[in-house]
């Protein structure tokens with residue numbers, strides 16, 4: 001770390017400590033100060049000024065859902081952990097990281113991600129119906145050295161946010177803690193079933209200060225346990241209780257399907273999750289990937305439309321709740337469409353294959369033979385870069401689910417191999433499961449796109465050699 005960067009980090013840390021103490025004295029009144037502070041350290045042209053103006057207005061209203069969310073975080077999350085997370089996210093990832101990522105995109109003439117996902121192991125301690133991890137057992141894992149290498153290569157490119165998927169990443173919980181400890185300038189988030197979280201682990205999480213969680217939950221106890229096995233729901237709820245007791249930072253990850261859709265967007269469900277101390281909820285549209293996939297579980301166009309409006313209702317202070325809701329499929333308009341292929345993120349599986357997206361199991365590079373940068377410059381990710389956005393309607397962002405002809409074209413053109421861990425999957429078979437949905441969703445999505453307003457995305461495209469890049 002350069003002397004200048006060290007000095008900025010040290011002074012930001014000291015200032016943040018002071019501000020948090022100041023907020024503690026009179027939280028409602030002094031909250032606006034922290035926003036002014038954030039504006040000073042990460043604003044400066046990197047993020048739109050109106051974002052900060054809106055945040056300051058909201059912070060002056062105690063009933064505003066975002067004010068309530070921040071108050072809940074100040075009350076529920078361990079103060080050192082909160083401080084560490086904020087500094088790593090705002091300063092290391094947001095300020096230094098964004099600058100480096102953007103500079104490296106120019107320098108290397110390829111996508112450079114803001115976030116990296118990787119699977120420490122393909123193993124899982126549950127045996128969920130339809131999940132490949134249950135079938136695949138303990139056969140594939142990244143070594144500790146490989147995980148270290150992913151993070152150090154990522155940091156050299158400016159990437160400071162790492163999400164751990166799997167398999168069940170906490171099967172490797174000692175290694176995960178070591179990785180967090182060795183990289184205090186990064187933030188890690190584990191997507192977990194929560195069943196391996198115990199008191200000792202929570203204490204370690206507080207000690208390292210840069211690990212958050214997204215606990216998988218499928219809806220009701222009955223629907224959860226039908227797929228995950230009897231008692232799984234209760235164990236996940238116990239994990240949340242432990243995380244709450246230790247004041248850790250956590251949310252949920254919800255895969256919504258045609259079957260559980262109504263419940264997972266109900267007040268009953270979101271209120272229950274808020275009671276459990278959840279601060280954010282990642283919603284994932286069911287993707288029909290793998291040989292056991294069932295296209296009948298893809299949410300219907302009517303459900304996708306309902307999801308779009310539900311998300312926006314949840315985010316309006318007058319109608320929403322103090323819960324950050326994010327949807328991989330319906331929030332494309334905030335990030336300029338598909339973020340995969342390294343544009344904002346990519347995925348490394350437990351065999352080391354570098355894949356454009358956690359749902360797109362094709363690759364032309366492996367960490368055992370290629371560097372991260374080489375993968376980003378290889379044909380597969382470069383085709384993503386050329387094609388993004390895959391549709392000018394960001395409600396149809398995906399080259400697989402909503403534009404299956406695009407993924408067929410890319411995979412066939414460059415001859416990427418299937419990296420599915422169970423049965424190699426031909427791209428026509430995979431995309432064939434999406435054709436009907438894509439066809440039915442198009443008129444609905446186009447109608448929503450025509451009749452609603454959209455945020456001006458502060459993003460970057462490189463399509464057509466950078467001519468369409470938006471800064």
Ligand code: SF4
Pocket residue numbers: 328329337338339340357358359360397398399400401
């Ligand atoms: S490939 Fe599809 S699922 Fe993956 S990031 Fe792009 S739009 Fe989302």
